[in-house]
Amino acid sequence: MTQLEHGLDAAIRETSHLYERVRRVIPPLEWPLHAPAVAAINQLKRKRNAVILAHNYQTPEIYHCVADITGDSLALARRASETDAEVIVMAGVHFMAETAKLLNPDKTVLIPDEQAGCSLAASITAKDVRLLRETYPGVPVVTYVNTSAEVKAASDICCTSGNAVQVVESLERDRVIFIPDEYLAKYVATQTEVQIIPWHGHCEVHERFTGEEVRRYRQGSDGLVVIAHPECPPDVLEASDFVGSTAQMADYVKSRRPARVLMLTECSMSDNVAAEIDDVEFVRPCNLCPHMKRITLDNIRQALETLQPAVEIPAPVAQQARRSVERMLEVQ
Numbered sequence: 001m002t003q004l005e006h007g008l009d010a011a012i013r014e015t016s017h018l019y020e021r022v023r024r025v026i027p028p029l030e031w032p033l034h035a036p037a038v039a040a041i042n043q044l045k046r047k048r049n050a051v052i053l054a055h056n057y058q059t060p061e062i063y064h065c066v067a068d069i070t071g072d073s074l075a076l077a078r079r080a081s082e083t084d085a086e087v088i089v090m091a092g093v094h095f096m097a098e099t100a101k102l103l104n105p106d107k108t109v110l111i112p113d114e115q116a117g118c119s120l121a122a123s124i125t126a127k128d129v130r131l132l133r134e135t136y137p138g139v140p141v142v143t144y145v146n147t148s149a150e151v152k153a154a155s156d157i158c159c160t161s162g163n164a165v166q167v168v169e170s171l172e173r174d175r176v177i178f179i180p181d182e183y184l185a186k187y188v189a190t191q192t193e194v195q196i197i198p199w200h201g202h203c204e205v206h207e208r209f210t211g212e213e214v215r216r217y218r219q220g221s222d223g224l225v226v227i228a229h230p231e232c233p234p235d236v237l238e239a240s241d242f243v244g245s246t247a248q249m250a251d252y253v254k255s256r257r258p259a260r261v262l263m264l265t266e267c268s269m270s271d272n273v274a275a276e277i278d279d280v281e282f283v284r285p286c287n288l289c290p291h292m293k294r295i296t297l298d299n300i301r302q303a304l305e306t307l308q309p310a311v312e313i314p315a316p317v318a319q320q321a322r323r324s325v326e327r328m329l330e331v332q
């Protein structure tokens with residue numbers, strides 16, 4: 001046996017208990033491709049006193065085999081504020097790493113690929129927020145966390161898809177500006193009496209689903225349960241049985257165990273839930289988020305080895321943006 005084969009063998013043995021977590025979604029033949037990086041990352045985490053936060057859209061070998069904390073944007077923000085680790089690696093997109101940094105200004109927060117952006121975050125600038133404030137004087141600005149720190153700093157309070165309605169209502173006002181996701185804003189407007197002033201940002205992953213597509217899937221599949229993320233267009237949400245954040249969607253499937261489910265969101269969501277349960281059939285379509293998919297075992301390993309790329313936010317921006325995130329976390 002060569003030294004390389006010996007190393008691979010050792011990595012496969014060392015990670016066999018982790019492979020058990022993903023065996024429903026990763027074929028045994030593929031595991032040797034992941035095992036060495038999984039073993040190395042778990043060793044590096046101990047050496048660096050690091051934790052890995054992984055969003056629900058990360059691939060199963062990241063989500064189930066190297067992450068310490070998993071969940072939707074709200075859970076990741078909450079748990080990021082509680083960790084004792086010195087280093088936080090965000091297996092997610094850039095705005096999520098910025099949120100973790102805002103809540104942990106003295107810790108090293110790493111984003112394994114700095115290009116992991118978000119079409120919603122790219123749809124609005126702090127200048128746009130200032131212009132909105134001029135157009136609607138005195139109306140508070142509620143900002144989805146899928147935004148840059150500068151935009152959060154120019155806002156009154158943040159929200160996620162998991163708490164948007166509660167955050168809007170917590171302000172006890174007749175109208176709010178809700179940025180940047182137009183479809184989430186429209187969904188919130190169906191759930192509250194508060195008048196919602198939307199922006200025109202869209203998620204490039206969820207805007208591609210259509211109500212017509214949902215109807216076609218239902219025709220071909222009796223008893224199909226359709227659950228959707230609120231970043232989907234209104235006709236998709238109307239055609240769905242349940243609407244919720246990524247964590248709420250996962251909880252719905254794990255607790256209700258529908259025989260067949262269509263999850264209208266990013267593809268890895270279904271894989272990560274399917275890894276944990278075997279009595280639900282997951283019907284496609286799904287869409288890939290190219291930003292989330294920039295995060296790989298290789299760049300997580302490299303980030304832990306080099307402690308780069310680290311997220312930095314200028315102090316005045318960080319101070320204002322932190323206030324918007326902390327206000328959100330105070331809303332129950």
Ligand code: 13P
Binds near residue numbers: 072245247
């Ligand atoms: P969640 O907060 O529901 O996890 O959504 C984040 C996201 O980027 C969805 O596209």
Ligand code: SF4
Binds near residue numbers: 120146204266292
């Ligand atoms: Fe942004 Fe959409 Fe990707 Fe979520 S799925 S990170 S909203 S582009």
